[in-house]
Amino acid sequence: MTQSLAATVEPRAVPAAVPACFHCGLPVPQAGAFRVTVLGRPREMCCAGCEAVARTIVDAGFESYYETRDSAQEGGLRPADLPPPEIYDDPLAQAQFVAPVGEHGREALLMLEGIRCSACVWLNERYLRQLPGVSAISINYATRRAQVTWDSRVIKLGQIISAVRSLGYDAYPFEPTRQLARDEKERRSSLWRLFVAGFGAMQVMMYAFPRYIDDAGTLSAEAEQVMRWASLVLTLPVILFACGPFFSSARADLRARRLGIDVPVSLGILAGFAASAWATLSGGGEVYFDSITMLVFLLLASRSMELSARRAATARLDHLARWMPSFATRLRSGDGEAERIAAHELRPGDRVLVAPGETVPADGLVVAGSSSADESLLTGESRAVEKGAGAQLIGGSVNIAQPLEMQVTRAGMETQAAAIGRLIERAAAGKPRLVESADRIAHVLTWVVLAAAGATLLGWALVEPSRAFWASVAVLMVTCPCALGLAAPIALTSATAALARRGIVLTRAQAVESMVGLTDVVLDKTGTLTEGKPGLAHFDALGKMAYEDCLALAQALESGSRHPVAGALLALPRAAQPRQPRHLTHFPGSGIEATIDGMRTRVGTLQFVREMAGELPGLPDARAHQSPVFLGTDEGWLARFLFEDRLRPEASGLVEGLRASGLQVHLLSGDDPGVVREVAGVLGLASCQGGVSPQDKHDYVKRLQAQGRRVCVIGDGLNDAPVLAQADVSIAMGQGAALAQQQADLVLLSGKLHGVLEAGRISRSAMAAIRQNFAWALAYNCVALPAAALGLIGPWEAAIGMAASSFVVVLNSARLAAALRK
Amino acid sequence: MESLYLLVPVSVVLVVLIGGVFWFALHSGQFDDLDRPGREILDDDDKP
Numbered sequence: 091m092t093q094s095l096a097a098t099v100e101p102r103a104v105p106a107a108v109p110a111c112f113h114c115g116l117p118v119p120q121a122g123a124f125r126v127t128v129l130g131r132p133r134e135m136c137c138a139g140c141e142a143v144a145r146t147i148v149d150a151g152f153e154s155y156y157e158t159r160d161s162a163q164e165g166g167l168r169p170a171d172l173p174p175p176e177i178y179d180d181p182l183a184q185a186q187f188v189a190p191v192g193e194h195g196r197e198a199l200l201m202l203e204g205i206r207c208s209a210c211v212w213l214n215e216r217y218l219r220q221l222p223g224v225s226a227i228s229i230n231y232a233t234r235r236a237q238v239t240w241d242s243r244v245i246k247l248g249q250i251i252s253a254v255r256s257l258g259y260d261a262y263p264f265e266p267t268r269q270l271a272r273d274e275k276e277r278r279s280s281l282w283r284l285f286v287a288g289f290g291a292m293q294v295m296m297y298a299f300p301r302y303i304d305d306a307g308t309l310s311a312e313a314e315q316v317m318r319w320a321s322l323v324l325t326l327p328v329i330l331f332a333c334g335p336f337f338s339s340a341r342a343d344l345r346a347r348r349l350g351i352d353v354p355v356s357l358g359i360l361a362g363f364a365a366s367a368w369a370t371l372s373g374g375g376e377v378y379f380d381s382i383t384m385l386v387f388l389l390l391a392s393r394s395m396e397l398s399a400r401r402a403a404t405a406r407l408d409h410l411a412r413w414m415p416s417f418a419t420r421l422r423s424g425d426g427e428a429e430r431i432a433a434h435e436l437r438p439g440d441r442v443l444v445a446p447g448e449t450v451p452a453d454g455l456v457v458a459g460s461s462s463a464d465e466s467l468l469t470g471e472s473r474a475v476e477k478g479a480g481a482q483l484i485g486g487s488v489n490i491a492q493p494l495e496m497q498v499t500r501a502g503m504e505t506q507a508a509a510i511g512r513l514i515e516r517a518a519a520g521k522p523r524l525v526e527s528a529d530r531i532a533h534v535l536t537w538v539v540l541a542a543a544g545a546t547l548l549g550w551a552l553v554e555p556s557r558a559f560w561a562s563v564a565v566l567m568v569t570c571p572c573a574l575g576l577a578a579p580i581a582l583t584s585a586t587a588a589l590a591r592r593g594i595v596l597t598r599a600q601a602v603e604s605m606v607g608l609t610d611v612v613l614d615k616t617g618t619l620t621e622g623k624p625g626l627a628h629f630d631a632l633g634k635m636a637y638e639d640c641l642a643l644a645q646a647l648e649s650g651s652r653h654p655v656a657g658a659l660l661a662l663p664r665a666a667q668p669r670q671p672r673h674l675t676h677f678p679g680s681g682i683e684a685t686i687d688g689m690r691t692r693v694g695t696l697q698f699v700r701e702m703a704g705e706l707p708g709l710p711d712a713r714a715h716q717s718p719v720f721l722g723t724d725e726g727w728l729a730r731f732l733f734e735d736r737l738r739p740e741a742s743g744l745v746e747g748l749r750a751s752g753l754q755v756h757l758l759s760g761d762d763p764g765v766v767r768e769v770a771g772v773l774g775l776a777s778c779q780g781g782v783s784p785q786d787k788h789d790y791v792k793r794l795q796a797q798g799r800r801v802c803v804i805g806d807g808l809n810d811a812p813v814l815a816q817a818d819v820s821i822a823m824g825q826g827a828a829l830a831q832q833q834a835d836l837v838l839l840s841g842k843l844h845g846v847l848e849a850g851r852i853s854r855s856a857m858a859a860i861r862q863n864f865a866w867a868l869a870y871n872c873v874a875l876p877a878a879a880l881g882l883i884g885p886w887e888a889a890i891g892m893a894a895s896s897f898v899v900v901l902n903s904a905r906l907a908a909a910l911r912k
Numbered sequence: 913m914e915s916l917y918l919l920v921p922v923s924v925v926l927v928v929l930i931g932g933v934f935w936f937a938l939h940s941g942q943f944d945d946l947d948r949p950g951r952e953i954l955d956d957d958d959k960p
Contacts, residue, residue: 158954209954211948230944230945230948274944278938278939278943281938281943282934282935282938285931285934285938286931289927289930289931289934290927293923293924293927296923297920313916316916316917316920317916317920320920320921320923320924323924324924324927327931
């Protein structure tokens with residue numbers, strides 16, 4: 091074997107005492123249990139699954155995979171957890187995604203999961219190619235799609251898929267959506283247009299060049315005529331094909347009886363071409379084929395740059411929309427048999443198996459198993475979240491460690507992911523006011539350009555008729571409302587994507603503009619500064635029993651209860667040995683009684699437990715905002731739990747950050763004024779009011795606005811809808827089902843308050859970039875238009891100037907996108 | 913100078929030919945995946 095240039099990539103470092111699995115990088119629980127000789131040395135593996143995969147790779151002679159891979163195959167799929175591959179052999183199912191090639195040949199597009207680097211692509215390609223019956227395979231690294239052709243007499247699709255799985259990857263049939271297919275086609279045709287225009291421009295320039303350097307007059311008229319004809323021939327495809335997008339958008343504008351930014355450009359191109367063509371045919375006058383083709387090429391180049399900058403920015407948003415897997419493994423309700431179905435067939439109540447490495451196909455609850463999930467796509471939080479029985483799973487998150495069985499609660503369009511998708515669409519459909527006014531300016535400018543071109547034509551016709559035509563064509567070419575049109579979209583898309591990456595969903599584009607120039611921030615308390623649900627604040631042991639035992643008793647009693655405090659009790663870490671309550675009786679409004687270990691036990695209010703346990707020993711009173719829960723038996727008191735709605739850890743950081751950016755912070759809450767004052771004291775807020783109704787909050791914000799202040803309201807998004815609507819910018823903590831009715835401008839999916847500060851920073855830099863773009867585009871036009879009208883700028887300089895002005899705008903926006911990506 | 917009468921038309925034909933080659937390359941998927949070929953050089957290919 092030849093030694094590869096790339097160094098062997100060792101798995102991620104783990105604490106020195108525990109060796110890491112050579113294949114997947116996870117810690118090895120028992121050294122020496124699983125071992126495979128790779129690259130001449132025995133390597134430790136963490137489990138039989140990794141050992142089998144590594145052995146397959148080594149036995150097939152593809153050891154060099156381990157030298158060229160970028161990272162260990164972390165969270166690799168284990169074949170045993172996946173549904174049997176034979177289900178893909180069903181001829182009925184195959185009709186959807188398999189195309190026949192000849193009599194026995196078959197072809198299919200497979201989506202590969204687990205591809206991380208080009209070494210993975212190489213490994214899969216080589217391994218599949220050597221399978222008997224596989225005639226061709228090619229894997230696209232960018233899209234993770236494999237095109238496979240096989241002979242149906244020799245091998246079955248299921249066998250190919252299980253071969254992929256034996257390497258630690260998964261493959262399933264890929265069904266392209268119409269949108270994807272259209273994107274692909276559009277990309278190819280825009281590249282083709284760019285090539286036609288670019289190549290045409292270069293060649294036409296070659297023919298024009300002799301004329302430019304011919305000072306001595308050695309170029310004969312006949313030779314020049316030949317080159318003019320050649321230029322005309324090569325300009326034709328540029329005009330007829332490459333200009334298509336400009337002409338069709340200009341035609342659509344004219345048909346709708348309005349003036350778009352493509353109208354003057356199209357007019358300039360057509361007029362220039364017509365005049366040059368006439369000059370060629372009649373054998374006299376000036377030709378500017380070189381300027382025209384160059385203009386078209388540069389314009390197309392700046393537009394395709396814009397397109398790719400936007401693609402890069404929206405790649406993540408697209409991901410948000412498309413993150414749902416297309417298949418799910420459902421456990422049939424009768425016999426519990428696993429079956430692979432399309433994800434959109436899932437219904438609430440279905441039981442679904444989620445293998446490690448798989449994406450959760452719907453919202454639901456964990457029924458069996460415990461694992462951790464990566465919810466970073468939704469919340470921007472990169473740390474994995476532990477998931478045990480009863481935990482919420484969000485569709486679109488990725489199961490990392492162990493197989494999980496879940497019960498679907500919301501599927502399809504009802505899921506959180508779908509709700510987020512709709513919010514994002516709402517934002518994409520709107521424009522900030524600044525952009526709307528820019529569109530109006532561009533519209534006016536279009537009129538100005540046409541009028542100026544007409545005036546130039548007339549003016550020069552009076553002074554020097556021979557220059558009139560080309561001076562007015564230069565006016566049409568040089569002015570570029572395009573730069574104005576491009577100024578905002580890339581910057582806005584980049585800002586939206588940057589926000590989404592941090593778990594912040596922008597639902598109204600206007601918010602990006604409004605975030606800049608705020609003076610006041612009004613905070614709600616419950617659910618915003620605090621977690622919105624009770625947590626254990628204090629525990630008093632009143633008997634001999636310790637905390638763990640009291641908790642186990644209380645949890646056993648409350649296990650069926652739906653009271654919020656019961657929820658808080660049950661959310662505490664569970665006892666190792668759950669107790670079994672008997673004769674469980676609910677006393678609504680008081681508590682619960684049951685017999686545990688032969689003892690009558692009560693949990694609930696002071697009054698309710700006192701009836702059984704007798705007089706309460708002396709205890710300090712609970713504070714105003716704390717809810718007590720008592721526990722006692724017929725032999726005496728056991729414990730008091732004090733619950734309170736605790737402050738979020740990052741609340742004080744938020745208040746400091748807001749103050750540092752010069753904002754005045756107010757605290758308004760419907761809660762008891764004493765509690766609100768206490769919270770305000772902790773955070774150091776002077777301006778606070780408790781016991782206010784939603785209407786009061788609304789009026790408060792209105793009063794501030796009447797003083798000319800611009801107010802941002804941060805709330806939980808449900809109880810304070812009127813005040814959110816009144817605010818200049820509204821921000822809500824978004825979680826769970828409430829997302830669907832969310833009306834706030836910005837939603838913090840992560841539930842992390844410092845997202846507010848991030849949103850402010852991103853909005854400021856996006857608006858700064860947009861303003862710079864506008865300033866540049868306007869300044870450029872103010873200089874270029876008079877210069878062209880006075881005849882100082884020829885057509886070719888006009889072409890370069892116009893394209894350059896668009897390039898500057900695109901580059902400045904790309905700079906912003908790069909800065910926000912950090 | 914007479915050579916121009918031949919060379920200019922030839923160059924036009926060449927442009928059309930090269931354009932055709934590019935068209936073929938584009939539509940056979942040559943530019944669909946630009947990341948991988950650069951990495952492929954690191955992969956061993958000399959085994960059976």
